[in-house]
Amino acid sequence: MSMLKITAAASCFPTEDREKVHRAILNILPDAQLEDGERSVTGRSGSGDALREMIHDQHIRDTARSVMLRGVQGSATRFMLNKQAALMGKASFLDGPVALGGIEVTVEADDIQDAIDHLAESTVEGLE
Numbered sequence: 001m002s003m004l005k006i007t008a009a010a011s012c013f014p015t016e017d018r019e020k021v022h023r024a025i026l027n028i029l030p031d032a033q034l035e036d037g038e039r040s041v042t043g044r045s046g047s048g049d050a051l052r053e054m055i056h057d058q059h060i061r062d063t064a065r066s067v068m069l070r071g072v073q074g075s076a077t078r079f080m081l082n083k084q085a086a087l088m089g090k091a092s093f094l095d096g097p098v099a100l101g102g103i104e105v106t107v108e109a110d111d112i113q114d115a116i117d118h119l120a121e122s123t124v125e126g127l128e
Contacts, residue, residue: 004115005108006051008032009042010083011101024086025103028054048107052119054091064120067093068107076108077116 008028012021018041022034025043030050032043055064071077080102085092094102109115 003110004046004048004118006045006048007042007106007108008045008081008103009040009106010103011040012037013039013100016100020087021083024083027086027089028081028091028103028105048115048119051091051105054089055120058091060091060093061120061123063093064091065116065122068116068120072112072116075110075112076106077112078104078106080104 006029008025010021010025012018018036021041025032025034025041028051029043029045029047031047032045035042035044055061067079068077071079080094082090082092082094082098083100083103086103107115107119
């Protein structure tokens, strides 16, 4: 597994409880270092193990994998997760905008394909 760098960033609206936004990000990246901006919260981590576990436990590996592959640009992939679902400890991928915004996740790795294989390995037999 190559070196991973994962960033999760979410907007934090005045009507939102900042603590809940913190918790949503920490549910995805439990060891993240959080940074509070004026209107956002950003977490950075070198481990995607909790996200990998969520994806695996919820049986959404193929969905997660296709979303991650679609978001690849160079040595990174970007995708959006539902903030409310993350607060409840679930990984739910967003296709479009939602009222309170989502959590934008960026995964960077020397070998992005290897990183995606680690986070959401294929369930299709014989697929390399």
